[in-house]
Amino acid sequence: MKVEVQVYPREGVLDPQGKAIAAALRRLGYGGVQDVRAGKVFFIEVAGSDANAVEADARKMAEELLANTVIEAFEVRVMA
Amino acid sequence: MKFGIVVFPGSNCDEDCYHVAKDLLGCEADYIWHHDRDLKGADALILPGGFAYGDYRRAGTLARFSPVMESVAEFAGKGGAVLGICNGFQVLLEAGLLPGAMQINRGLRYVCRDVHMKVENDATPFTALYPKGSVVKMPIGHMEGNYTAPPETLAQLTREGRVVFRYCDAEGRVVDSANPNGATDGIAGICNREGNVVGLMPHPDRCSEALLGNDQGIRMFESAVAALSAAG
Numbered sequence: 001m002k003v004e005v006q007v008y009p010r011e012g013v014l015d016p017q018g019k020a021i022a023a024a025l026r027r028l029g030y031g032g033v034q035d036v037r038a039g040k041v042f043f044i045e046v047a048g049s050d051a052n053a054v055e056a057d058a059r060k061m062a063e064e065l066l067a068n069t070v071i072e073a074f075e076v077r078v079m080a
Numbered sequence: 081m082k083f084g085i086v087v088f089p090g091s092n093c094d095e096d097c098y099h100v101a102k103d104l105l106g107c108e109a110d111y112i113w114h115h116d117r118d119l120k121g122a123d124a125l126i127l128p129g130g131f132a133y134g135d136y137r138r139a140g141t142l143a144r145f146s147p148v149m150e151s152v153a154e155f156a157g158k159g160g161a162v163l164g165i166c167n168g169f170q171v172l173l174e175a176g177l178l179p180g181a182m183q184i185n186r187g188l189r190y191v192c193r194d195v196h197m198k199v200e201n202d203a204t205p206f207t208a209l210y211p212k213g214s215v216v217k218m219p220i221g222h223m224e225g226n227y228t229a230p231p232e233t234l235a236q237l238t239r240e241g242r243v244v245f246r247y248c249d250a251e252g253r254v255v256d257s258a259n260p261n262g263a264t265d266g267i268a269g270i271c272n273r274e275g276n277v278v279g280l281m282p283h284p285d286r287c288s289e290a291l292l293g294n295d296q297g298i299r300m301f302e303s304a305v306a307a308l309s310a311a312g
Contacts, residue, residue, distance in 0.1 A: 013183075013228065014186075014228070014262075016183060016184050016185070016186045016187075016188055016226065016262065017184055017188065020188050065137065065141065065145075066137065068138055068141070068174070068181050070180065070181040070228075070229065070230065071181045071183060071228060
C-alpha cells in the first residue's frame with residue numbers, strides 16, 4: 001500500500017523557510033499571499049493490505065524518525 | 081586521560097578533534113566508529129562536526145540510530161563527559177540527550193565566520209577554565225544553528241543555569257545583531273541537568289592553536305582534562 005506522510009512546522013514555531021517563500025511570492029506579484037509553511041512529504045510503500053495497520057505504522061514512523069515533534073507536526077494519509 | 085572521538089559517516093571534524101587531544105594536549109585519543117558499541121575506555125567523548133549521514137531528513141536525525149549512540153547514552157547517564165560540537169550538538173539534540181531542536185538559520189544561508197560568545201556556565205567539565213561572564217571568540221560553520229525549544233524548556237534551561245554560551249558582541253553584550261543564526265535568546269550552547277553533556281554550535285576544535293590565528297578553543301579540551309583529572 002502507499003501512504004503519504006506530510007511533515008511541517010508546528011503552529012507557533014517560526015518557519016524561516018516559509019517566511020522567505022511567502023516574501024518571494026509577494027515579490028512575484030502574488031500580493032494576496034498571507035502565510036506559507038514549508039514542509040516535506042514522504043511517499044512510502046508498505047507491504048500489507050490493512051489500511052488501519054498501515055496508518056498506525058506510518059504514525060509511529062513519523063514520530064520516531066520523519067518528524068521532530070519538538071518543532072514539527074505531521075499528517076498521515078493512506079493512499080491505496 | 082583518554083578522549084574518544086565518535087565518527088559517523090560524514091563526520092569531517094573528527095581529525096581536528098583527534099589532533100587537539102593527541103598532538104596539542106598530549107592525551108590519549110581514539111576514534112570510535114559509529115557501528116561499534118565499545119567506547120575503548122574513553123574518559124570523555126566528543127561528537128565532532130560534519131554532516132553525519134549527509135544530514136538526510138534533518139541534521140543529526142539518522143546518526144542517533146547508530147549503535148554507538150546507545151553506548152554514548154549509557155556513558156552520559158553514568159555522568160561521563162560528552163561534548164557535541166556543531167553537527168555533534170545536533171546529534172545530541174536529536175538523540176534526546178539535550179533538549180530542544182535546530183531550525184534552519186533565519187537568513188536561510190550557511191554561515192561561516194567568527195562569533196563571540198559569553199560564558200554563562202563555568203561549572204561543566206568543558207568550560208571550567210573559562211571565567212564566568214568572559215567573552216570567547218570561535219568560528220561557526222552551519223546551516224541549522226537556529227536553536228529553539230518549547231517555552232517551558234527555555235524557562236527551565238535559564239532557571240537551572242543550563243545555557244552554557246550565548247552569542248554576544250565583542251564587548252559581551254547579548255544583542256540580536258550579534259546573533260548569527262536567529263537562535264532563541266542567543267543560545268549557542270547548552271548542557272544537560274547534571275552538566276556532563278554539553279553541546280555548542282561554534283567550533284573550539286578549529287581554534288585551538290596559535291597557528292590557526294586563535295587558540296581560545298583549546299580551553300574547552302583543557303577544561304575536560306583538568307575536570308576529569310581532579311575527579312580522579
